Each structure stands twice: as C-alpha cells, then as structure tokens.
Amino acid sequence: GAVVSQHPSWVICKSGTSVKIECRSLDFQATTMFWYRQFPKQSLMLMATSNEGSKATYEQGVEKDKFLINHASLTLSTLTVTSAHPEDSSFYICSATERYRNTIYFGEGSWLTVV
Amino acid sequence: QKEVEQNSGPLSVPEGAIASLNCTYSDRVSQSFFWYRQYSGKSPELIMSIYSNGDKEDGRFTAQLNKASQYVSLLIRDSQPSDSATYLCAVVYGGTSYGKLTFGQGTILTVHP
Numbered sequence: 001g002a003v004v005s006q007h008p009s010w011v012i013c014k015s016g017t018s019v020k021i022e023c024r025s026l027d028f029q030a031t032t033m034f035w036y037r038q039f040p041k042q043s044l045m046l047m048a049t050s051n052e053g054s055k056a057t058y059e060q061g062v063e064k065d066k067f068l069i070n071h072a073s074l075t076l077s078t079l080t081v082t083s084a085h086p087e088d089s090s091f092y093i094c095s096a097t098e099r100y101r102n103t104i105y106f107g108e109g110s111w112l113t114v115v
Numbered sequence: 116q117k118e119v120e121q122n123s124g125p126l127s128v129p130e131g132a133i134a135s136l137n138c139t140y141s142d143r144v145s146q147s148f149f150w151y152r153q154y155s156g157k158s159p160e161l162i163m164s165i166y167s168n169g170d171k172e173d174g175r176f177t178a179q180l181n182k183a184s185q186y187v188s189l190l191i192r193d194s195q196p197s198d199s200a201t202y203l204c205a206v207v208y209g210g211t212s213y214g215k216l217t218f219g220q221g222t223i224l225t226v227h228p
Contacts, residue, residue, distance in 0.1 A: 043203060
C-alpha cells in the first residue's frame with residue numbers, strides 16, 4: 001500500500017543551527033503535502049500546505065522564514081527549521097494526499113530536539 | 116473560526132465496555148470527517164472516515180455523523196486494553212485543499228482490565 005516516509009525519525013541539533021526534515025511519498029504522486037507540529041500533550045496543528053512546484057501556504061502565526069518548505073517534486077517535500085531554538089522542539093508530522101484518490105497518508109513523524 | 120471540539124477526557128472504561136467519543140465542529144460546509152488513533156510518540160493512524168449523515172460501522176468501531184447538529188461520534192464496542200490511546204477527531208473543511216485536516220484536541224482513552 002501507499003507509504004509516506006519521513007526522515008530523520010529523530011534529530012538533535014544545537015540552538016542556532018538549521019535542520020531539514022524530508023517527507024517522501026514512496027509509491028504515489030502527491031501534488032499536495034501538509035506539515036503538522038505537535039507539542040507534548042497537545043493535538044496536531046497544521047503549519048503549512050506544501051504544493052508541488054509553487055510556494056507553500058502557511059497557517060496564521062507560522063513564520064515562513066523560519067520554517068522553509070520546498071516541494072520540488074511530486075514525491076518529496078522538505079521542511080527546514082532555520083536557526084532552531086529549544087522552543088522549536090516538537091514532533092513534526094507530514095501527510096500527503098494521493099493525486100487521483102482522496103486518501104490521506106501520514107508519515108511516521110520526526111522528533112526534533114533543540115539543545 | 117473553524118474549530119473542532121472533542122469531549123473532555125480522559126475517558127476510562129473497563130475492558131469489554133463501550134467507549135463513546137464525541138466531537139463537534141463549527142462549520143456547516145465541512146466535507147469529510149475522520150477519527151484517528153494516536154499512540155504515545157507515534158503518528159496518527161486512521162480508524163474511520165465518514166462523509167454522509169448516518170452510521171458507518173467497521174468491526175468494533177462505529178462512526179456517527181449528524182451534519183445538522185454538526186456532530187460526529189465514535190463508538191468502540193468490546194473495548195480492549197490495546198485501544199488505550201488518544202483519539203483525534205479531524206475535519207476537512209469545504210473550500211480547502213483535500214487533506215488539510217483540522218484536528219480536535221484529542222481524548223485520551225484508557226481501557227482497564
């Protein structure tokens with residue numbers, strides 16, 4: 001079946017550095033991918049909608065210059081957390097919609113810890 | 116303001132009982148409704164999707180949708196300890212990209228032996 005893969009699953013970075021998280025649809029084309037963030041004991045909050053070949057659409061309150069999203073192909077979207085700070089430590093989850101079927105697939109998630 | 120509200124938890128039920136989870140949403144043009152289960156530290160997994168009014172059953176799970184009341188629920192019959200998790204209600208609103216989910220705050224369910 002369709003799978004969405006995220007990499008890395010876990011990452012620890014130093015404050016002030018940047019970290020990139022990949023979201024890849026393994027066997028289907030995804031014109032749209034979504035990035036969510038989940039803090040401990042909270043629900044998933046949509047950060048941005050990633051559209052293949054165009055700029056991402058960010059939700060209100062999400063800094064687009066801090067959370068860079070690139071969706072350069074139909075199977076890959078990346079989220080780069082720039083100048084990371086401890087408050088960016090969170091569980092980041094992507095999802096993808098299969099192009100010709102209205103089915104939503106979630107990646108396994110990526111734990112980011114900024115020290 | 117589009118909002119999804121879930122009944123406050125945590126919810127604790129004995130093994131074998133029925134667990135009832137409720138969710139209301141604020142927008143009448145909502146299109147699609149989902150229940151996800153999330154274990155601690157893991158990504159959400161889909162339990163059920165429902166698009167039209169009425170009941171939808173899948174094994175021990177039954178989702179109920181009432182668009183007039185803007186209400187969707189999930190019943191879990193014969194609850195098992197392995198059902199212990201956080202249950203998330205999610206809505207795709209009309210006029211948005213399909214797949215753009217708005218989540219409720221989640222209800223923690225504990226099934227005790």
